[in-house]
Amino acid sequence: MKPYVLIAEDEKAVSELLLYNLRKEDYDVGIAGDGEETLIMIDERAPDLLLLDWMLPKVSGIEICRRVRTTGANPNLPIIMLTARGEESDRIRGLDTGADDYVTKPFSTTELMARVRAVLRRIRPGLKEDRITVGDIEIDRVAHRVSRKGSDIHLGPTEFRLLDYFMQHPGRVFSREQLLDTVWGSDVYVEARTVDVHVGRLRKALRNGGGDDPIRTVRSAGYALRED
Amino acid sequence: MKPYVLIAEDEKAVSELLLYNLRKEDYDVGIAGDGEETLIMIDERAPDLLLLDWMLPKVSGIEICRRVRTTGANPNLPIIMLTARGEESDRIRGLDTGADDYVTKPFSTTELMARVRAVLRRIRPGLKEDRITVGDIEIDRVAHRVSRKGSDIHLGPTEFRLLDYFMQHPGRVFSREQLLDTVWGSDVYVEARTVDVHVGRLRKALRNGGGDDPIRTVRSAGYALRED
DNA sequence: CGGAATTGTGACGGTTCTGTCACGGAACTG
DNA sequence: CAGTTCCGTGACAGAACCGTCACAATTCCG
Helix, strand or coil: CCCEEEEECCCHHHHHHHHHHHHHCCCEEEEECCHHHHHHHHHHCCCCEEEEECCCCCCCHHHHHHHHHHHCCCCCCCEEEEECCCCHHHHHHHHHHCCCEEEECCCCHHHHHHHHHHHHHHHCHHHHCCEEEECCEEEECCCCEEEECCEEECCCHHHHHHHHHHHHCCCCCECHHHHHHHHHCCCCCCCCHHHHHHHHHHHHHHCCCCCCCCEEEECCCEEEECCC | CCCEEEEECCCHHHHHHHHHHHHHCCCEEEEECCHHHHHHHHHHCCCCEEEEECCCCCCCHHHHHHHHHHHCCCCCCCEEEEECCCCHHHHHHHHHHCCCEEEECCCCHHHHHHHHHHHHHCCCCHHHHCEEEECCEEEECCCCEEEECCEECCCCHHHHHHHHHHHHCCCCCECHHHHHHHHHCCCCCCCCHHHHHHHHHHHHHHCCCCCCCCEEEECCCEEEECCC
């Protein structure tokens, strides 16, 4: 599951450079050219990291940072601020408004990528885990194996990906649209109801050896993996 | 509960300066003068943040970082690396070994404190950020759960949205029209009296396990969630 | 190549949710 | 105090949601 990084940058040369480096490290990447588009794209698909230029047209980067932190749906969105403003007071302002890191232009892409990795490493500790256990369910992502109470459970590829995603975020409710974007991919056009069918298949498989249903349905909201 | 910050630094002047600034911002602070003492102190009391000098006697900072990340009891311990080593390759190495941030000596204490705040701001898991408690009622917006006195309360989608809105503004009175706009949506045409019915349903659910009515009716004005 | 596995979709039906109405008690007002 | 307004509440009908089944098409693999 690739982390999704959103680049909010109006300078084409900079965003192309970032795009190239992020794609090289196998990140999923979106680009927004102004502040308004940035806010829309964050709403449409919550990124795992926002690379945010300070001086964006329409809505400034610092204002976006403030909004994300105070009224956004995802106040913990990691933000790395990019800018040519080198004054220390600007850096302090950026960090105190809510940025996680601050990189001054012109920057070394090598160092920026290291900072991207450091920030993502913190928010996605699960990414580094080869095995995750939630309740009595264990998933081994390297060996592509799933077990419950020590018994192997066979899953098809889609159900495996679905469970993998749930296991990285125990307790969190995901809408059908979110699951389609992240488990199926944002360029796949599938009915939302198909999620229900696959959740049903996953449930059936997990309950095969007896045991409770580990997946909660939240009516009109979506599904979540139970934490306990 | 004050965050506990451990300073791992052998230069007395630097550690005293950091101590002063951290104490000023009301952090709990420990100081270790060499690498061995650092590891011992981490084991004795897990810090919320480690300010880690690269060139420590006995065990180097970079080695401590590596150990914490790979074999430590708390692999997610936030680490800010401090050093006079200004080469970019050192910075990359520090970040890739597991540091969350990297500050070059001589540093501005103001900027370092902003980075400390930024890193500490992130240590709380996202799930906890999205929980609101008012009186004995708790709502978890990410997990879409509501509980009162520790017992789960089932709410339908509309009642959940209504309570969510009230919980964001405890004590504040909202008219029926306001609630229709914000909870139902401004393009939905519903009788104002319908709000009363839903408030009644919310009251009933919240009082299911005993307990007072948490919602105040203000005649001719609207409703408010009690703050106490 | 053929059989098995996987995937997406449509339809059915049971359950839950929603909005409305009517009744009557509580609160307010002149 | 009587009349009016407001709001709590029970009941009901219709709509929405979601679990499940079955099937066809596609993909995978021996």
